[in-house]
Amino acid sequence: MDIKHHVIKDFAFADGTVLPSVSVAYAVLNASAKKTALVVTCFRGRITNTCTFTEGALRDHRVVVAALLGNGESSSPSNTPNFPQATLDYRDCVNAQYDLLANGLHIDSLDVVVGFSMGGQTTYHWLVMYPGMVKNAVIICSSASTSGHNVQFLEGPRFALENSIDYVPIANRRQPDGSVTDKPCVRGIQAFGKAYSAWLTSAEWFDQESYQTLGFDTRADWDFTTTGPNYNGWEADDLLTMLGMWQRGDVKKTGPTDSLQDTLGTIKAPVLLMPAETDQYFRPFVSKKEAGMIPKATLKVIPSIWGHLAGSGSNPVDTQWMDDQIVSFLGSK
Amino acid sequence: MDIKHHVIKDFAFADGTVLPSVSVAYAVLNASAKKTALVVTCFRGRITNTCTFTEGALRDHRVVVAALLGNGESSSPSNTPNFPQATLDYRDCVNAQYDLLANGLHIDSLDVVVGFSMGGQTTYHWLVMYPGMVKNAVIICSSASTSGHNVQFLEGPRFALENSIDYVPIANRRQPDGSVTDKPCVRGIQAFGKAYSAWLTSAEWFDQESYQTLGFDTRADWDFTTTGPNYNGWEADDLLTMLGMWQRGDVKKTGPTDSLQDTLGTIKAPVLLMPAETDQYFRPFVSKKEAGMIPKATLKVIPSIWGHLAGSGSNPVDTQWMDDQIVSFLGSK
Numbered sequence: 001m002d003i004k005h006h007v008i009k010d011f012a013f014a015d016g017t018v019l020p021s022v023s024v025a026y027a028v029l030n031a032s033a034k035k036t037a038l039v040v041t042c043f044r045g046r047i048t049n050t051c052t053f054t055e056g057a058l059r060d061h062r063v064v065v066a067a068l069l070g071n072g073e074s075s076s077p078s079n080t081p082n083f084p085q086a087t088l089d090y091r092d093c094v095n096a097q098y099d100l101l102a103n104g105l106h107i108d109s110l111d112v113v114v115g116f117s118m119g120g121q122t123t124y125h126w127l128v129m130y131p132g133m134v135k136n137a138v139i140i141c142s143s144a145s146t147s148g149h150n151v152q153f154l155e156g157p158r159f160a161l162e163n164s165i166d167y168v169p170i171a172n173r174r175q176p177d178g179s180v181t182d183k184p185c186v187r188g189i190q191a192f193g194k195a196y197s198a199w200l201t202s203a204e205w206f207d208q209e210s211y212q213t214l215g216f217d218t219r220a221d222w223d224f225t226t227t228g229p230n231y232n233g234w235e236a237d238d239l240l241t242m243l244g245m246w247q248r249g250d251v252k253k254t255g256p257t258d259s260l261q262d263t264l265g266t267i268k269a270p271v272l273l274m275p276a277e278t279d280q281y282f283r284p285f286v287s288k289k290e291a292g293m294i295p296k297a298t299l300k301v302i303p304s305i306w307g308h309l310a311g312s313g314s315n316p317v318d319t320q321w322m323d324d325q326i327v328s329f330l331g332s333k
Numbered sequence: 334m335d336i337k338h339h340v341i342k343d344f345a346f347a348d349g350t351v352l353p354s355v356s357v358a359y360a361v362l363n364a365s366a367k368k369t370a371l372v373v374t375c376f377r378g379r380i381t382n383t384c385t386f387t388e389g390a391l392r393d394h395r396v397v398v399a400a401l402l403g404n405g406e407s408s409s410p411s412n413t414p415n416f417p418q419a420t421l422d423y424r425d426c427v428n429a430q431y432d433l434l435a436n437g438l439h440i441d442s443l444d445v446v447v448g449f450s451m452g453g454q455t456t457y458h459w460l461v462m463y464p465g466m467v468k469n470a471v472i473i474c475s476s477a478s479t480s481g482h483n484v485q486f487l488e489g490p491r492f493a494l495e496n497s498i499d500y501v502p503i504a505n506r507r508q509p510d511g512s513v514t515d516k517p518c519v520r521g522i523q524a525f526g527k528a529y530s531a532w533l534t535s536a537e538w539f540d541q542e543s544y545q546t547l548g549f550d551t552r553a554d555w556d557f558t559t560t561g562p563n564y565n566g567w568e569a570d571d572l573l574t575m576l577g578m579w580q581r582g583d584v585k586k587t588g589p590t591d592s593l594q595d596t597l598g599t600i601k602a603p604v605l606l607m608p609a610e611t612d613q614y615f616r617p618f619v620s621k622k623e624a625g626m627i628p629k630a631t632l633k634v635i636p637s638i639w640g641h642l643a644g645s646g647s648n649p650v651d652t653q654w655m656d657d658q659i660v661s662f663l664g665s666k
Contacts, residue, residue, distance in 0.1 A: 155531070158527070194489050203482040
């Protein structure tokens with residue numbers, strides 16, 4: 001996959017920070033297709049492991065996959081001095097992606113925006129911030145405003161990492177020339193991974209030993225990879241920065257009032273919401289509530305024991321199910 | 334409450350360790366009542382904060398409240414050199430409690446054993462290890478064998494604490510005279526508390542801001558107390574030792590074969606199982622499965638958004654509901 005970088009000069013973040021240069025990493029798939037889709041990465045997502053539906057529901061779409069700020073591919077603490085770690089906001093991601101589309105790729109209309117998890121929260125921001133540009137949206141295992149339960153769950157991995165014996169903030173390791181002294185945070189990141197791991201799927205998934213369908217004989221084998229090697233290449237501060245954006249995620253910041261109803265009421269595009277039945281932190285009852293506030297919402301609950309991962313592309317059965325729903329949603333327009 | 338200690342000489346643990354002296358902390362409530370009940374503490378439970386139903390369903394019972402080994406009141410890493418931290422087992426708790434009852438209090442029959450969470454897992458062990466002694470059992474928000482999902486969840490707090498910047502194992506701080514050098518583990522225990530906290534209740538509980546019924550205005554206020562002051566007085570190694578016993582919890586170790594069906598099939602006493610509808614780690618579907626393997630089981634699911642805490646005595650409405658079920662269960666005998 002050909003990953004490119006769109007550079008924006010003098011980019012202003014929502015918190016007032018202005019950086020001389022910010023980069024959005026992206027890739028364009030199905031480049032010759034007529035329709036256009038934007039797919040946004042999720043927490044701990046890279047462009048290449050993002051579920052894009054490029055061979056199914058979006059096969060007729062030119063698909064732009066854009067990496068969130070903070071993910072290590074786009075501008076992030078790991079590659080950018082003075083990055084606003086503690087205040088990064090979904091609005092920044094959307095503004096940067098808008099610049100990529102408008103000024104980089106000369107795209108002024110999106111047939112569909114698709115996002116899973118943090119990508120879904122970004123999609124909510126797209127719908128409210130650029131209502132004229134988004135014709136349809138697909139929001140998978142996500143929410144418009146991060147719930148108290150979700151914020152609290154994220155406190156676990158955050159504190160596990162920040163208080164670990166080998167965590168040293170990147171700001172304390174940056175040299176005058178901008179380079180960074182390497183300081184592996186092996187134990188801290190594993191503790192982060194452990195505190196995150198049981199939330200990923202569901203009690204039923206463990207009960208049915210579904211890690212075996214991923215090639216792991218035992219829970220311990222799955223745990224070893226999931227909380228260890230799967231974090232290879234991730235910088236602690238990038239993880240913490242994205243996690244903070246997620247905790248602060250609230251589309252109301254972009255709305256006409258401080259009411260979720262008023263904010264979601266501004267959405268003009270048809271929206272397909274697909275929470276997963278067993279998702280432990282983006283609960284379906286929240287999506288159902290949000291669907292009631294979006295003028296043209298379709299709610300389809302993924303019938304799966306894969307919990308949050310049902311929406312990630314990890315399980316082919318769930319991915320096919322979502323693909324079918326997207327085909328039907330876009331086809332009915 | 335008058336907390337006493339029953340001392341057992343030359344106590345043999347299941348792992349083969351023999352300690353010259355092991356102590357079981359306990360209290361006797363309703364001392365003059367005719368019937369006898371045993372109530373066992375839970376994870377992070379002390380005798381005084383254990384829900385005993387002493388004024389309701391068990392008002393006609395002399396109630397012996399016994400502290401689990403490892404809880405800091407009974408023999409534990411914090412107060413006992415050479416305590417078998419890595420291998421402590423529910424069998425040890427039951428054998429020590431049996432000694433308390435048989436040799437300390439001269440009780441040879443229990444009208445009912447009641448346990449919540451780890452106390453419930455202990456109760457399962459009582460039923461299989463001393464079938465002739467237990468006439469009835471009440472098991473609240475628990476399981477016979479710790480599920481893979483539950484084991485994985487506990488890896489979070491465990492790793493957060495063990496890899497924290499201020500954790501020093503107690504064995505490394507014990508002096509030749511048996512005393513322990515104090516080394517506060519403030520950050521490690523807070524990280525433990527954070528990684529545990531979102532599991533305690535439920536997504537619905539946070540959504541409905543039910544922490545307000547506990548006197549906290551905001552989630553952040555509740556979080557502050559729940560992950561900080563609520564751990565005051567807890568030694569890191571006691572927490573880790575109990576957590577390990579929980580992770581290894583499996584009543585099959587005491588059964589006739591390695592089959593849960595065969596093991597639970599040996600239970601002669603009527604058992605009331607009360608999982609909570611929204612419990613995130615002792616899921617009701619597991620209790621339902623176990624109820625199907627116990628010859629005389631009654632399953633009543635606590636209708637509550639308080640998650641695991643529904644069974645803890647934290648919410649008066651749930652406690653009353655359970656009390657009513659216990660009255661009806663014991664009354665029908």
